[in-house]
Amino acid sequence: MNVKINPWSSSSIQDYSRLFDDFGISPFNDLIPEIKSPNRYIRRNIIFGHRSYDLVIDAMNNQKPFSVMSGFMPSGKVHLGHKMVMDEIIWHQKMGGDAFVGIADREAYSVRGISWEMCRETGINEYILSLIALGFEPEGHIYFQSESQQIMDLAFELGVRANFSEMSAIYGFSGETNISHMISALCQSADILNPQLSDNGGPKPTVIPVGADQDPHIRLTRGLAHKMNMFRIEKREQNNGNFYFSVRSKSAPSEALKEIKELAPGDAKLFEGHVDVYNTDDFNDLLETVRQVELEFGGYSFVPPASTYHRFMSGLQGGKMSSSSPDSYIALTDDPESSVKKIKRSKTGGRITLQEQKELGGIPEECSVFEIMLFHLVEDDRELARIHQECSNGKLMCGKCKAYAAELMKEFLVEHQQMRENARERLHEYGIKE
Ligand code: SF4
Helix, strand or coil, X not given: CCCCCXXXXXXXXXXXXXXXXXXXXXXXXXXXXXXXXXXXXXXXXXXXXXXXXXXXXXXXXXXXXXXXXXXXXXXXXXXXXXXXXXXXXXXXXXXXXXXXXXXXXXXXXXXXXCCHHHHHHHHHHHHHHHHHHCCCCCCCEEEEHHHCHHHHHHHHHHHHHCCHHHHHHHHCCCCCCCHHHHHHHHHHHHHHHHHHCHHHCCCCCEEEEEEHHHHHHHHHHHHHHHHHECCEEEEEECCCXXXXXXXXXXXXXXXXXXXXXXXXXXXXXXXXXEEEEECCCCHHHHHHHHHHHHHHCCCECCCCCEEEEECCCECCCCCECCCCCHHHCCECXXXXXXXXXXXXXXXXXXXCCHHHHHHHCCCHHHCHHHHHHHHXXXXXXXXXXXXXXXXXCCCCCHHHHHHHHHHHHHHHHHXXXXXXXXXXXXXXXXXXXX
């Protein structure tokens, strides 16, 4: 059976490893040793895959510019699943990235039918307050899609490079799909490329931390980034078996091609519509030259966006988290006492009787309480390993373990909700008017 990923479908993705084969997502494991002070989602393999994240690591490790961008659809309560993405954005900001957060109100309006007023209220009172409370700094950028002319202009231009067949193949659009839904997909591509516009510092590696269900946006946007660039670079083989690079364009003025010929590292020859470059040792030098000329002649110049993919949290009762079932998730705005009750009622990996649990041990891998500690509540890896071990060997019983997790959850929510109130006072620092 072929895995179909559609960001608007409710189906969960059970077999992550198939994404590597079916969609060309690369495993994240190999990159971990390259990352200085990895966050807990990286350390604990919650982030399992990526596209081109090596470019972002290179920028992080060498103090070169890079960005992080993600969006939130203002359609419900902000919960622990959103916190994971917010934590990832904030971590990249701390690592030196320029951080962008788009509130996807156009998507909420076109796909969910939520009014503009409700989009704004939910965007601020749920998502933006928690984002700031978790540590997002004012140097970053928070905006509503519908209020950004830059996003609209870019989305319109991206639309010239996208066609219905391609969008349908990626998103499963049908004849019933409303046109604004399609436009909102282009707005999200514009969000993703926005950090690389010249107003935002020009081309640079940009990572989009997402769940695997959002991969269609990433694939579409990577393709569009290539199509928008003034030049494309092809690696070609000569008759003698040596390689050369052909820098090609259908739209570039002849002066731009001449400039590529002048500046390109290696021996360059100018032809109608392309420049061929021989004996280039350093592809990155050539790429740098091409980007410089693209910007000089007013063209677009985008590095195809990178992405990281994280596992989803399961629902507290097992199965999926669902916004229509408040007992399946913990919202960051939940009354702290109600979170205690939710944790105490949640599905564990414990055995039917205490005796059995002492003899066989629990199964933390099948326990939603352990999952909350793994994703959010226990920062110290040794502490988490101790809980895992004591559960598995039958020393720790679920009652005590749940009480511990519930206490941590309550402490977190009390503090977070206080920080949210402080954040309300600071909205103006982020250019947000209530
Ligand atoms: Fe889950 Fe804790 Fe019970 Fe183990 S002891 S199954 S981690 S609740």
